[in-house]
Amino acid sequence: MRLTILGGGGFRVPLVYRALLGDRGPGRVTEVTLYDLDASRLTTIHKVLADQAAGHPDAPVVTVTTDLDEAVTGADFVFSAIRVGGLGGRAADERIALEEGVLGQETVGAGGISYGLRTVPVAVEIARRVAALAPDAWVINFTNPAGMVTQAMTAHLGDRVIGICDSPVGLGRRAAGAIGADPARVRLDYVGLNHLGWLCGLYADGRDLLPALFADETALTSFEEGKLFGADLLRTLGALPNEYLHYYYFNRESVGSALAAEQTRGAFLHSQQQHFYDSLGTAEGSPPSARAAWNAWDATRLEREITYMAENRDAVGMGERDSCDLESGGYEQVALALMRAIALDERVSLILNVRGRGRIDVLEDDDVVEVPCHVDANGARPIAGAPLPDHGKGLVCAVKAVEHAVIHAAATGERAHAVKALTIHPLIDSYAVAKRLLDGYQRHFPELGYLGR
Template sequence: MKLALLGGGGFRVPLVYRTLMSDPSPHRVREVRLFDVDPVRLGAMAKILDSLAGGDPAAPAVVVCEDLADAVRGVDFIFSAIRVGGTAGRAQDERIAREVGILGQETTGFGGISYALRGLPVALDIARTIAEVNPEAWLINFTNPAGIITEATRGVLGDRVIGICDSPIGLARRVLSTLETAELVPAGTAGKVGIGGGEVRLDYIGLNHLGWLQGIQVAGRDVLPELLARPALIESFEEGRLFGADWIRTLGSVPNEYLHYYYYARETVLADREAQQTRGVFLEQQQGAFYSDAQAASPEEVARLWEQIRRDREETYMATNREAAGGVPRDESDLESGGYDRVALAIMHAIADDEPAQLILNVAGRGAAPFLPEDAVIEVPCLVDSRGARPLPVSDVPGHGRGLVQSVKQVERTVIRAAHEGSAELAIEALALHPLIDGVGTARRALALAQDTFGQLSYLR
């Protein structure tokens, strides 16, 4: 197989390449094409991949492309993880959010909407290029906000777009690891999640970064009640410490970590305001230094530096949320990178080899959430084979979450309309309707500041 990585200078590209190298399949990826608009970042990633390959003739060949059409022409799969505006854009979103007194997280609320409005025109151009030069390719989208970008690009490429995220898979693994430690499920059960196998069935539904784990079938038995019955066990893993055992037991399900921004909105905004620097500023400084140092370093030196910085990123992940929850630490096991790379590989093999796999993905719901339009993209367990990805039967969105899901989906679809129509008023409508933004006045101020900051938003009129 041939794979194109769009955003090929992105920091997590080596994770994908390492996973490809570990694939023993006769149908493994043999060529990886890197495309990025930033040549410095692209050069750094090419050095790291060269070091990882270590002269192994079986390692996927790396081809650096300067033209998008050349990158996607003739490949089987396209993995898109672009960031329009870079980490500097994220830092600016956080600054604006602080100025108007709201949350600035990059995929939720104002930050997510601003990020989407910058990224949608580029993502749609990419989809149109794929449709023109390689309409048979499959687009695996990891570009955030993943739900919005996936739904918008489906308008061009249809079911050949599949959105992925590592949050729900990470959540399920942590729950199962906890149950393994308590000897409530067999050892090794957690490792069977997210790699395509069907031995573990997850009952999970919601939107990207807004979903609930409502059941886990292991050998035909739902083991989640075993967890919910034990408060101490709940608070032994990250989401349990973040939300607290009492709240998880009240919900009767385990929420995705990003729901902390909704359930503890005031506490998170206060913690964010009191933080010495925002997450975006930290990443901007960290990555700026890395890419600068990488230019003069050897491939081996760049690879070592990358691994060190990757660990620092994981240690500080969602730091303000953990501070808002009372200073929740991260376990060593939490520092393992998410696993979206393995999900992507499982998708490629399921489609290319017609070997059915079960994975949590972002796809058109087609009735899985009956109160949403059939074509609305949701995050749900899917069966994946040569025909693509199709939702599996799951429990409906829990009653306490339906209003939230419906409101946020309306916001997402309004953002897409704003991008298509170049409408500032629709952008304001999306902002004002979001549950984490307090009113029309705040929405207008936030968008005005964003338009003053980002040239990419000049199309909104």
């Protein structure tokens, strides 16, 4: 089976390759094609994968290319993990937003809208090329803002594009561990949009464990989300929010913490990862130490995990992350399970971003939502479950309207719809601010020239 990774020079690619190396089952991925516009980053990540493959005689063969059509032709699965504008773009998204006193996080608020306006046109073109050159391929989208981008790609790929995020899985695993349940044996009842959802049920042997978790103060505040939101708010909500809802429930504190920080998250990652790529790039020609590329990558990854959402923890006085919170939700394992389920008809249930088809009754059937799904050779289909909490309905509808406005602006070039997206977002409270934000983003990003002035 052949897998193509778009954004193949990206920092998280070795996580995917590690999962592939661990897959010993029939029908496993045997060929991996990495595509990226940046040839030097491709070379660096190729070095890391070569280190990973050492000692694996049947490791998937890796090839690299900077030609999109070559990359997707003949692929069985395509992972889309692109970043239009790079991490420097993310840093600019954050800085320009903070200058207006609003959040610029890459999927939440102004930064997510700017990122979406840059990314959706590129993602749609990728969808067109895949549909033309690999019509039987399945596209698994990791590109942020994941829900918005996945929805835009459905126009050309229909149900053959599925979005993935590891936040819900990580939340469920931490909550299960806090109450003493085996995370591998629980069923998660989760509902919402990408980075805007709630865990409404945590079932083991047919029993919902959430009431017991809410009743146990020590357990409830022992893991990341419990510390971020606090026991009182969680009990009032009656559900466990995705960690990204901290930007909504603690907006003033989040903005204040971001303004007080020495640098934004995007600026930190840009500097950190640039150092990683530069250090391996300058090692060209010198005899490398054993697994030097892998060791450098893994040290950088650990620092990235330790500092994840540091501003939010600072905003509520949490301090550093506990070791039990460092492990991600394992998006690469979710992706592997998704591929195997489709390719081999291995039926599984996974939390995915797919067209809702009425799963959330306040949204349109074609709107992409993030919910548990049954997956088999026919793709992914939403599972009936808990309704969207009443307190989340207005927020979900507002953010979905923002996504619609961004996708419309990207498709038509109508600047007014880009301003509309910024104006109606719950974390941006002014039409005047929205216009200034778009002006600032357009001055910085030539990719937004299609919107006019």
